Structure formats: C-alpha cells, structure tokens
Amino acid sequence: MRIVKGSEPTVVRRDGRRVLVARARAVLNALEHLVGGLGTALLASAGVLWVVLVGLLSAVGVGLPLTATLPRVVRSVAERERGRLTRWGPEIIALGPAPAGARGLLTDPIMRRELRWLFVHGTLGLFIGMFGVTLAVQAVQDVTYPLWWRLLPREEAAPTFVFWTVEDDHGARLVALFGFVVAAAFVVTGPGLAWLQAWPGRRLLVPPADIDLSLRIAHLSSTRAAALDAHATELRRIERSLHDGAQNRLVAVTILIGAARRALERDPSATGSALDRAQDAAEQALAELRTVVRSILPPVLDDRGLAGALAGLADDCAVPCRTDVDVPGRCAASVEATAYFVTAEALTNITKHSRASRADVVVRREGDRLLLRIEDDGVGGADAREGSGIAGIRGRIEAHDGRLELTSPPGGPTTLRVELPCGL
Structure with a gap:
C-alpha cells in the first residue's frame, strides 16, 4: 500500500509536467505561427498595394500594361501562404503558375478566391500578426525590465504600454508584474490568434474538390514514381554492395580452397595456411553480407x-x-x-x-x-x-x-x- 500511495504523487507530478510542457509547446508554436503569418501578411499587404496602384493607374489609362503582372503577384503570395499552412497542418497542394493575362484574375474562380484572401490577410492577418508578436515581445521586455531599466536615459525610463513613470526599483517591479499579466494574456490568446490568422487561408486557398482531386492524383503519381526510383536505387545499391564486396570474397574463398587442394597433393604442409586464408575470406564475406542485410532493414529496430x-x-x-x-x-x-x-x-x-x-x-x-x-x-x-x-x-x-x-x-x-x- 505504501508503494501505491507513494506512486500517486509521482504520477500526478509527471502528468502535471506533461501538461505544462504541452502548454509551453502550444504557446511557442503559436508564436512561431504568428511570426510566419506576419511575414506572409507583409507580402500580402505589399500585394494589396500593388493591386490598388495598378487599378488606379489603369483607371487613368497608364497602368494597363502592368495588369498582366497581377495574377502572378497574387498567385506567388498565395503559394507562400499555402506552403506555410502545409507545414503547420493539413496539406494544401500548390496550384502552379497563374493564368496568363489580367482577365484571369477576374474570370478564374481560384484567382478570385486568392484575391479575396490577399485583401483579408494583407489587412486583418497583418493586424493579428503585429498584435500577437507585439504582445509576446512586450511581455519579455516588461518581465526583464528590472534588470536593465537603469541603463536607459531618464526620459525613456518607461516601456511602451506602461502609463506610469518609473523612478525607482519599486516602479520597475510593477512593470515586471505588468509583464507577467501580458505574458498570461498571450498564453491564453496566442493559439487562438494563430488559428484566426490562418483561418482565411484554410478557407480560401484550398482548391475546389474537382481541381483538388486532379492535383492529388498528379501528386500521388509523382510520389509513386519517386517510390519506384527509390526502390530501384536501393536495389542497385544492394547489388553493388554484393558484387563489390561479398561476391569478391566468395570468389577468393573458392580460389583459396582450390589452391589448398592442389597444395594437398604437392606440399601438404602448405595446406594449413591456404585454408586459414580461405577461412578469413569467408568470415569477411559473412561480415559484409550481414552489413548488407542490416542496410535493408536494421535488426536493431526490432x-x-x-x-x-x-x-x-x-x-x-x-x-x-x-x-x-x-x-x-x-x-x-x-x-x-x-x-x-x-x-x-x-x-x-x-x-x-x-x-x-x-x-x-x-x-x-x-x-x-x-x-x-x-x-x-x-x-x-x-x-x-x-x-x-x-x-x-x-x-x-x-x-x-x-x-x-x-x-x-x-x-x-x-x-x-x-x-x-x-x-x-
């Protein structure tokens, strides 16, 4: 009974550590997602500015040659976001080159969805990314503030979000306390902010069912070809290992055995050394065969x-x-x-x-x-x-x-x- 009672706190502590580690990992992942989303949001914002600029120039008749660049700009930014979302969740298959000409931007249904995403991610996604990253940076700055606030000039002795003047260590400790509040706010809201930032892309950048099916068939065909190539490469490697290693050793064994047989007829005293060399060659062949076998499926895994x-x-x-x-x-x-x-x-x-x-x-x-x-x-x-x-x-x-x-x-x-x- 003492063992059972003594093990319960251990199990509780272990479960508690797992919960803390899982939560810390979720917060760090959220921060990484927000930073990555902020990067694509800045690209999307630049794309929005380019679309608006080309539209205004086209309205006065000088931007028409530039309209051909719009589909490529929108598609390239959308592909960056597809790659980011694929790394952090279900795969979104890339669509390849954009339709040629500016008309494809308005007539192609996928391009229209990408254009909608561009405006949403370039505005709302940019705001969410900046807010989440600023929240995390502010938390680190405020929590560590008592360690370095005296190095600042007097007129800059207060951090950004603090509304009181810091003049002594007590005020600096209040800033640190405020930093823990900001950190707790990020711990609670960070994963939700990352999900909200990625949601438009998950909804608008996924291709329609028919196109998605054709893309997946092409993708599976390419991976099947890669599997066949990898299998053929593996067979060539095994054949080369057997040919250059074990086969040569076995040929040497047969030659040495033949030499031993001939020596037995002419000089029986020399037979022992020939058989010793044959045994060494056979052992080396066995060792190389074991190496080849382990390279196919290592027994250490079993x-x-x-x-x-x-x-x-x-x-x-x-x-x-x-x-x-x-x-x-x-x-x-x-x-x-x-x-x-x-x-x-x-x-x-x-x-x-x-x-x-x-x-x-x-x-x-x-x-x-x-x-x-x-x-x-x-x-x-x-x-x-x-x-x-x-x-x-x-x-x-x-x-x-x-x-x-x-x-x-x-x-x-x-x-x-x-x-x-x-x-x-």
Whole structure:
C-alpha cells in the first residue's frame, strides 16, 4: 500500500509536467505561427498595394500594361501562404503558375478566391500578426525590465504600454508584474490568434474538390514514381554492395580452397595456411553480407525499437549527439526504417561537413504523422545540389509521401525537419 500511495504523487507530478510542457509547446508554436503569418501578411499587404496602384493607374489609362503582372503577384503570395499552412497542418497542394493575362484574375474562380484572401490577410492577418508578436515581445521586455531599466536615459525610463513613470526599483517591479499579466494574456490568446490568422487561408486557398482531386492524383503519381526510383536505387545499391564486396570474397574463398587442394597433393604442409586464408575470406564475406542485410532493414529496430536504434546511432556519431524520442507505440516498419536511415545519413553529413560541436535528434508523433528534427550548430550551407546526401534523403521521404524541410544558412545552424505518415 505504501508503494501505491507513494506512486500517486509521482504520477500526478509527471502528468502535471506533461501538461505544462504541452502548454509551453502550444504557446511557442503559436508564436512561431504568428511570426510566419506576419511575414506572409507583409507580402500580402505589399500585394494589396500593388493591386490598388495598378487599378488606379489603369483607371487613368497608364497602368494597363502592368495588369498582366497581377495574377502572378497574387498567385506567388498565395503559394507562400499555402506552403506555410502545409507545414503547420493539413496539406494544401500548390496550384502552379497563374493564368496568363489580367482577365484571369477576374474570370478564374481560384484567382478570385486568392484575391479575396490577399485583401483579408494583407489587412486583418497583418493586424493579428503585429498584435500577437507585439504582445509576446512586450511581455519579455516588461518581465526583464528590472534588470536593465537603469541603463536607459531618464526620459525613456518607461516601456511602451506602461502609463506610469518609473523612478525607482519599486516602479520597475510593477512593470515586471505588468509583464507577467501580458505574458498570461498571450498564453491564453496566442493559439487562438494563430488559428484566426490562418483561418482565411484554410478557407480560401484550398482548391475546389474537382481541381483538388486532379492535383492529388498528379501528386500521388509523382510520389509513386519517386517510390519506384527509390526502390530501384536501393536495389542497385544492394547489388553493388554484393558484387563489390561479398561476391569478391566468395570468389577468393573458392580460389583459396582450390589452391589448398592442389597444395594437398604437392606440399601438404602448405595446406594449413591456404585454408586459414580461405577461412578469413569467408568470415569477411559473412561480415559484409550481414552489413548488407542490416542496410535493408536494421535488426536493431526490432530489438530495441526506434528510440533505442536512434540512441545507438547517436552513440556512434563522432559529434556529441543528444536524442529525444517521444513516440508512443510503434509505427510501420518501413516508416521506422526510413526515420533510421534518414538520421544515419544526416549524422554522417554532420560528421563529414558541418564542423559542429553538438547535434540534436528530436522525434515526436502527432496524430498520424511522425515528426523528425535533426539540428547541429555547425557552419551551415548544406545544399542538396552539391551532393551533400540531402537528395537521397529526400527520395526516401517522398517515397512515403512525406515532407522534408532544410534550413541551413551560411554560418549555421542547420535544421532538417522531416514529416512521415505513420498511420493512426
């Protein structure tokens, strides 16, 4: 009974920590969504100004040549928002180039919906993004205000939203208290603001059912082709490994056995060394065969699960690597194998090219998606077009109809985000 009673507070504390972590993650995601939405809202606002300017110039007869640019401007901004919304929720398939000519802006039903979204997001979305980001920045500024307020000139000793004059530490502590109130307001309203900012795009940028179906068929056809290409590439890799490795070793075994047989007839004392060499070659062939088999579907996934397999990769990595895997249950074997190989390739790239001092591997499962993030503090500049291995990683992911996002500015850090469907 004491064990049961003693375990109850532990369970409560663990559940409490999970709730706090989940809430903190939701707030950080909301802030990230608002910042990203603010970026596309600024683009949409610029697009609104361009549409209005071209309309006014066309009214006086000098802007007609510029009307041909309107569909491309509207479509390009809408595609940026589709990509942003796809990263944070259900996929919105890109529509490709805009119709040619200004008439398509008014006659094409999709372009009309995009034009409506442009005006809504360029005004309401811009206001929501600015308000939410300002609220978060103001909370941080006010909470930390007692630490730095004395460094300000006397006439600037009060933050933006504070209506009283700060003249001593007591006033600065009141500002910090006000900052906690602002932070609590953002914690409560931030996720709702992010949802409200994204709602027009979710409603207006989704293509109609018939067009959406044709786009999805084309998308599935391309991913099927990617899966076939990835399968063919994998078969070629396995065939090359067998041909260049195990097959050559087995040929050497047969030659050495033949030499031993001939030595047995001429010089029996030399037979032992020939058989020893044949045994060594056979053992090397077996080792290479095991390596090829493990590269097809690593047995460590069955033995230790995804968390244990990734921990093993991190332990073997030359760069200090931390793993954080929170995946309840098991995913499909092919999905776990893809996550394993993607991580192995990414850690190999980090070791060879990044000059990093640390790396992090974070894996989460959200609904029917497996989310994988690999980050390092290296020099950055990773590019799939320069043979960094990213192209091979992308092929594995697209074969599962997954998504890959690489962020690697010069100077670092490099972040690889992978999303794989793993079923309910």
